[in-house]
Amino acid sequence: MKKLLIIEDDVAFATTLARRMTKHGFHCQQVHQADQALHACLQQKPDCILLDMKLAKDNGLLLIKPIRASLPKVKIVLLTGFASVATAVQAMRLGADDYLAKPVNTQMLLTALGSAPVAQKVPSLxxxxxxxxxxxxxxxxxxxxxxxxxxxxxxxxxxxxxxxxxxxxxxxxxxx
The missing domain is CATH 1.10.10.60 (Homeodomain-like)
Structure with missing residues (x-):
């Protein structure tokens, strides 16, 4: 069972994500504040992280480098309600593995986390x-x-x- 850490300030959305991902074989933990995120990463050592770009007044992009430094093999997927090419490029340069715009469906999450069936990984034109x-x-x-x-x-x-x-x-x- 893969461990998934959800770093999201919207408690209801984080709970929904956790419920959806648990149904697909993930053991989910949640953190709702940026200042607790790095500590939770070090303590729980997750296989995958869903990271919100806007965490209340904090920027989730600033967490990517320290997370990557402490857990180099973790899969980091950045989620945002205001996606743009500029922030996607910035997230990838900082070390995120994927970047998804909210709302996001379960299949997209599974694909980004590397848990989707192979046939589903090919995006349509x-x-x-x-x-x-x-x-x-x-x-x-x-x-x-x-x-x-x-x-x-x-x-x-x-x-x-x-x-x-x-x-x-x-x-x-x-x-x-």
């Missing part, structure tokens, strides 16, 4: 096509990330008004 709004949002977030979150400089580089950029950043695009 249709699932990779993004809408124009999504592509624009991804590009904006990539430029914003390269400017270290500076909205004014990002707006100048993209040739748009700062308020327009702020409105676009507040809208979460649909996944397709």
């Amino acid at each position: 249709d699932s990779e096509i993004m809408s124009a709004e999504r592509v624009e949002w991804e590009h904006i977030n990539q430029v914003l990330n390269s400017n270290a979150g500076n909205v004014s400089e990002t707006a100048r580089q993209l040739g748009m008004h700062r308020r327009t950029l702020q409105r676009k950043l507040q809208k979460k695009p649909v996944s397709k």
